[in-house]
Ligand SMILES: Nc1ncnc2c1ncn2[C@@H]1O[C@H](COP(=O)(O)OP(=O)(O)OP(=O)(O)O)[C@@H](O)[C@H]1O
């Protein structure tokens with residue numbers, strides 16, 4: 127290494143901070159759009175499936191509380207995924223806006239990591255907002271103070287894995303195929319992620335249970351449920367945590383590889 | 392107004408002074424799934440404080456070369472150093488030393504013009520107060536101060552191009568790469584950009600630029616490399632390049648001669664003068680067959696009525712000025728007189744076409 131490697135190390139950290147600050151700055155100015163984007167979908171999901179169907183008697187009493195952890199998990203996971211994937215596809219295919227950031231004095235992979243970190247931050251804000259909104263729509267939220275650290279850990283892990291999946295998709299997919307790919311990927315992801323049902327209860331629907339077990343979102347939902355509704359049958363929290371860590375490593379590796387391939391010709 | 396930003400501490404630390412600013416050796420780049428090399432074994436160096444121009448037809452490999460030098464394209468083989476740093480081994484350190492103005496506008500459209508500048512400096516670790524000061528100075532310098540708060544979406548193409556150059560200056564790079572900096576600029580803006588480039592050079596910045604514009608290369612660059620099909624065909628100062636084109640210096644003469652003298656005899660004698668490669672007569676009412684020598688001279692024009700006037704073009708192998716004296720003497724000896732004279736130097740464009748041909752890429 128050249129004698130300035132320590133300084134380039136410090137420079138890289140500074141550059142990383144500046145990249146993050148740029149994203150925070152831009153989001154800060156479009157806060158309303160951001161909130162609308164991340165909150166409306168889970169809010170309606172909660173309202174219709176948790177409140178309306180419950181009040182009409184189509185669902186069991188505790189279904190709303192089964193649904194809420196799943197919806198929060200889904201919010202964290204999908205917000206992170208979309209916030210990495212969409213901007214990347216557009217940046218790499220059309221605007222090339224990211225090029226100036228790729229020319230910053232930090233390793234190119236760190237630009238990808240910054241995208242993941244920032245998307246995770248956005249996703250966490252969205253997920254945390256779901257707690258008061260859930261309380262507002264459903265009238266109660268099943269959680270104890272003791273469970274908060276573990277819940278927070280699952281939210282962070284879930285958002286990170288979602289962002290890593292977004293990095294993989296965003297660098298693999300070309301702009302002309304983005305709509306197709308998202309239609310093919312997002313809908314199954316949403317409905318096989320055990321957000322609307324506990325995974326363990328699928329014992330009688332074995333093939334579907336197996337499919338759901340492949341979806342990383344399942345482990346976020348199950349992890350959240352394990353902490354918020356411990357009385358309900360669930361995948362052990364440590365299994366969910368390990369599964370998420372595994373997915374994080376795999377998708378980050380594929381995603382960063384894809385990012386480097388797109389960033390450097 | 393000149394502006395020398397002090398180099399940021401991070402960039403000055405490992406700079407190896409003395410060596411060339413850019414050093415490229417046997418550089419090869421083949422893009423995946425391509426049958427031929429986009430850059431096919433080029434070598435050159437650029438001295439510190441030099442303006443180096445890369446000239447070449449579309450697809451010659453100019454942008455690819457700049458891409459490798461700016462760490463955006465991975466070289467297939469060969470080496471490239473910028474500011475004494477190996478761009479392949481230490482891309483991060485290299486990025487701190489260089490700046491690039493890309494061929495395509497890639498401004499951050501979520502930001503205003505000024506924010507584009509300030510954030511760019513922030514990525515490069517320029518302290519807050521300093522980056523604000525520089526942003527204001529550069530906006531002023533590039534005539535964009537009154538549009539500083541506009542979103543860059545609302546910028547015209549030329550303004551965007553100026554802002555790209557302004558942005559590149561924000562972190563005080565040692566070496567600045569400009570990929571077709573004046574494409575899309577009006578004549579005023581083009582001259583303006585040339586001035587800025589010279590100014591940066593005066594402040595010690597090394598400049599590497601690509602262009603299709605012969606004027607730009609000839610007036611701006613200290614040395615020019617002509618590229619085609621990924622190879623460097625020629626590399627020298629614009630002057631030396633044009634001089635290297637044989638027989639392309641011309642001397643146009645208008646001669647008033649005695650009514651009895653024959654134009655063919657005069658032409659014959661002129662052809663014998665040392666340094667004259669060939670002589671062709673030019674019809675009086677047109678500016679001449681022009682273009683490149685090589686074909687047989689056209690038949691001498693029909694003799695004209697008195698006062699007899701003859702126009703000829705001499706293709707020279709030596710400098711035109713040196714031939715004026717012997718030619719004048721020769722004509723006086725025949726009782727003829729020179730009534731007009733004009734020197735023709737070949738242009739860089741002649742060199743370019745003679746090296747790269749006329750085929751469209
Ligand atoms: N990303 C890429 N993938 C594959 N081939 C590429 C890529 N970029 C450039 N090429 C090819 O490499 C060759 C050189 O291209 P390059 O952009 O370097 O030319 P250039 O001299 O900059 O041309 P221009 O004057 O048109 O900008 C061309 O044949 C081009 O098609």
Ligand SMILES: [Mg+2]
Pocket residue numbers: 453454455494570
């Ligand atoms: Mg080009």
